Amino acid sequence: MTGSAKGGREDRVRRVISVLEREYPDAKIALNYSNPLELLVATMLSAQCTDERVNRVTKELFKKYRTAEDYANADLSELEALIRPTGFYRAKARNLKRAAKVLVEKFGSKVPKRMEDLLELPGVARKTANIVLANAYGIVEGIAVDTHVRRLSRRLGLTKEEDQDAIERDLMKIVPREYWGKITYLLMEHGRRVCKARKPDCGACALRELCPSAFKAK
DNA sequence: CTCCCGATAT
DNA sequence: ATATCAGGAG
Structure with missing residues (x-):
């Protein structure tokens, strides 16, 4: 058997x-972050890109963007310019902004702690959700x-x-x-x-x- | 399946 | 020149 x-x-x-x-x-984890939102953003940026390049970008990004509202209200071209070296920058910027909008409108501007909620965010699938849940909240679902x-x-x-x-x-x-x-x-x-x-x-x-x-x- | 995207290794 | 890199969406 x-x-x-x-x-x-x-x-x-x-x-x-x-x-x-x-x-x-x-x-x-080798991504730099200091709160769940930063981890979510860093992990979303890490698609097809090394952690080192993500960290280089987020060092500046996190100075300017501190809350879900900051991303939700972001100027797309400015956000694109900041994250450009991570590749797929148009799709990633669009996803970040749309995901942040969902965070603000549906999840009280917090990064949710449930898998099914995280999966509602554009640009987030199980890989990203598992990383965020485990490392930000110690919740290991997969x-x-x-x-x-x-x-x-x-x-x-x-x-x-x-x-x-x-x-x-x-x-x-x-x-x-x-x-x-x-x-x-x-x-x-x-x-x-x-x-x-x-x-x-x-x-x-x-x-x-x-x-x-x-x-x-x- | 394709597309998104630039940087680097081979 | 081409494959690959902390993927995900259409």
């Missing part, structure tokens, strides 16, 4: 977590699946799914709940440093004994 296959993956994921915790004891989590989960044989939401469901079945928040950062760190998209460094990988893709991926 599927029980034994799942058991195998559950066991593998525990070993993966154990090794990665040793490799990256400080793995955690596992944030970004491009690194997706790639490593597949290479490590933790899932065969392609779709992010399906991968999240698979991971939620095999990852101990107390690691739902942290595993994203463990996999992200390893994905950035070693298990890179283009040229994974299998020779230097602490997981290669556990990894069905080791040395076969190039």
